[in-house]
Amino acid sequence: MKDKTVLVIGGGILGLASAYYLNKKGFQVTIIDSGTIENNCSFGNMGYLSPSHYVPLASPGIVAEGLSYVLNSKSPFYIKPRLDMDFFKWAWKFYRSSNQKTVEKNAPSLEDLLKLSRHLMDEIRADIGDTFDMETNGCMMMCHSKAAFEKELKVAEGGKKYGLNTVILNREELQKYEPDVELDIYGGVLFTDDAHIHPGKFMHAMKNYLEKAGVRFQLNTTVTGFKKSASGVETVNTDHGDFQGDYTILSAGSWLGKLTHKLGHPLMIQGGKGYSTTYENVEKNLHYPAILVDGRCAMTPWKHTLRIGGTMELSGLNDRILIKRMHGIYESVKKFYPGLKIEFPTIDKIWTGLRPVSPDGLPYIGALNGFQNVFVAGGNAMLGVSSAAGTGKLISSLLENEKPEIPIGAFNPGRFS
Template sequence: MSKSIIIIGGGIVGLSTAYFLQKEGHQVTVIDKSDITSGASFVNAGYITPSHIIPLASPGMIRTGLKMMFNSSSPFYMKPRWDPDFFKWSWYFHKSSTKEKVEEAIPVIKDINILSRELYTDIKKSGDLGDFQLERKGLLMLYKTHKCYEHEIKVAKKASFLGLEVKELGKQELSIVEPNIAIDAEGAIHYECDGHTTPTEFMPKMVEHLKKAGLQIKTNEEVVDLTEKNSQIQSIKTTKTTYTADEVILAAGSWSGILSKILDIKLPLQAGKGYRINVHRPTGISLPAILMEAKMAVTPMNGFTRFAGTMEFSGINDTIRKERVLAIANGAKAFYPELEIRADEIANAQTGMRPVTPDGLPYIGRCQRLKNLTFATGHAMMGWSLGPATGKLVSEIIDGKKTSMHIDAFHPERRFN
C-alpha cells in the first residue's frame, strides 16, 4: 500500500532512502535545510569500503583524543568545551571502545558495507542516474612505520578471514601499481575489495533522477518543530509550511540529535567535522589511498584528486580551521613528495559534518514510542559507503519486509552503558 513519507535530510542517506522508497510506489517528500550542494555528502572521500571493519570506537581512541585535544591541527581533535551532551557521548564512547564490542561490530560492519557495494552496482546497472564514476580499484593503506604496518596487518588478516580480498605490497610493487607518482612509503596493504566514486557527480544525478520520478525535494527549508499525538508524529513544521505524513524518516545527519530532542528522544550523536582539498589538475595518482601516519584519504575522482580527512569534535559549525587544512596538505606532501598543493587549492577547502554515534555503528530502525518514526543516521565516516544499504533497509522496514541483513546492532535506542 502506498504511503506518504517525509524524509528529513537530503544527504546520501536521505536520497538513497527516497530512491528505494519511490521504487516501492510510495509518495516521498525530502526536506533539507540546505540547497543540497554542500556538506558531508559532497566533501567526503567517496569510498565504498568493506575493508573498514573496525569502528571508530575502538580501544585507545579516547586516550588518543585526550592527547591531541590541545593540538588543533591533529588528525583527531576534540575542542575543549563545556557541553554536557558531549561529556555523556564521550563516556558512552569510552564504554563502547572495548575489544569485545569491536569484535561484535566487525562482521556487522562488513555485511552492511558489502550490501551497499552491491547496491551501488545495481544503481549503476539500472541506468537511472545515467553514467557516473564507480570504480573497483581497491584501497591502499600506505604506511611509513613498522608500528602502522603491525596495526594494519592485524586488520588485514581479520578482513581476509571474513572473505575480503587483501594483498600486501612492498615498495617495488607500489611503484608498479602507481607508476606515475613517487610514493614515500615502506609499503601498503591493498584492500582490493573496495571501490570509489565521485560524490559531487553522484549527488546531483540522484537529485535529478528523483525529481524526474515525481518526488518532491524541498531545499532551503529547515524543520523547526515536530508534534506528536497518539504515539505518532502528527506534523512537521518547517520555516515555510507544515506537513503531515504516514511515515517520517529522520536522516538529518549531525542535526538528527537536535531534532530528536524536540520529541524528547535522547539520541547520543556528535558532529565530527571533516575537511577536503580538491586538486583540479593531473597528479599521477590513480589509486585511492589512506595515508596512515597522516590519517587522511586520497581519491582520484572524475576531473580532480581529492585529499580529505581529520575528525574534529567542536560542535556543529562551519568554521574552517586553516591549520587543519594545512595538515592535510602537509600530509599529502609527506607521502607524495613530488606533489605540491597550491595556496589557492588550500584556500578553496571545504568542510562537512559527519554524525558520529558512541559505538561507531549507525542508527537504523523504528522508534519504539513513535510508531511512524524511523531513524537513518549516525554513519560517521562511512556515510557515503553505507548510503544505499541504509536506504534499502529503511524501505524494507517501512514495508514490513524481511530486511536484507540483521539490523539489531543498529537499533536507535540501544544502550551504551
C-alpha cells in the same frame, strides 16, 4: 504502497538513498531540507565505498590516540573544550564503546551493512547510469612506518573472516602501482573489494533521478518541531508551514540529536568535522585512492582530479575552518608523496563537512523509541557513503514490514537509552 506518503527530513546521501528505495516501492516521498542539497556533508567527502572498514570508529586505542593529539593544532583529531552536557554524555559512551569486546560484537553487523551497500551501489549504477565516476580498483592503505604497516597487516588478516581480499605490497611494488608519482612509503595493503565514486556527482545524479521519478523536494525549509499523536508523529512543523505524512524518516545527519530532542527521545550524535580540498588538472595523478594510515588522512583520484582530506574535529555544529588542520593534511600528503605537485589551497578552496558520529560508530537504523511511524536513517559517521544504499534499502523494508536484508539489532536507535 501507492497511497502512503513519507516525509524524509534531510537530503544528504542517507535521505536520498532512503527516498530512492521508498520510491521504488511506490511510496509518495517528499524530502525536506533546510538547504539546497548542493553542499552538505555528502558532497566534499572522499567518496570511498569501503567494505574494508569493518572496524568501527570506536575501537581500542582510539581514545588514547585522540588524547595524544589534543595539544597539536595540526593533528588529525581535535576536541574543542566546552561545557556541553550532550557532548559529555556522548564522550562517555564513546569511551565505554572503545574496547575489543564491543568491536567484536559490532564488526560483523557493520560488515554486513557495508557489503550489502557495496553490492547495491553496483545495482544503482546500472539503474541510474554512471555519471559519478565510479571506479572499482580497490583502496590502498599506505603506511609510512613499519609499525603502521604491521598493524595494517593484522587488519588485512582479520578481514579474511569476512572474505575480504587484499594484496600486500612493499615499497618497490607500491611504486609500480603508482608509477607517475614518487612515494616515500614503507608498505601498503590494497583492499580489492573497495570502490570509489565522486560523491558530489553522485548526489546530483541521484537528486535528478529522484525528481524524474516523482519524489518532491521541499528545499530551504527547516523542520522546527512536531505535533505528536498517540502512536507517532501527526504533523511536521517547518518554517514554511506544516507537512503531513503517513511516515517520517529522520535523516538529518549531524543535526539528528537536535531533531530527536524535539520528539523527546534525543539520539546521541556529534558532528565530526572533516576538511578536504580538490585539485583539477593534476597532470601526474594517483591511480589508486589511498588512506595514509599513519598520516591519518586520505586521497582520492578521479582521472586528472585529486581530492585530499581528513581530520576529525569535535567542536560542535559549525562550519568554521581551522586552517592549521588543513596544513596537517597537506603536510602528511607531501610526506607520503614527495613527488606530487600540489600547492597548499587558499581558504576559499577548503571544504568542510560534519560527519554524524554515534558513540559506537554504528548507524541508527530503525523505528525511533516509542513511535510507530518515525524511523531513523543516520549516524553513519565516517562510512555514510559506504553504507547509504544498504541503510536506505533497510528503511524501505521496515516500512513495508518485510524481513530486513540483514540483521539490524546492532543499529537499533534505542540502544543507548
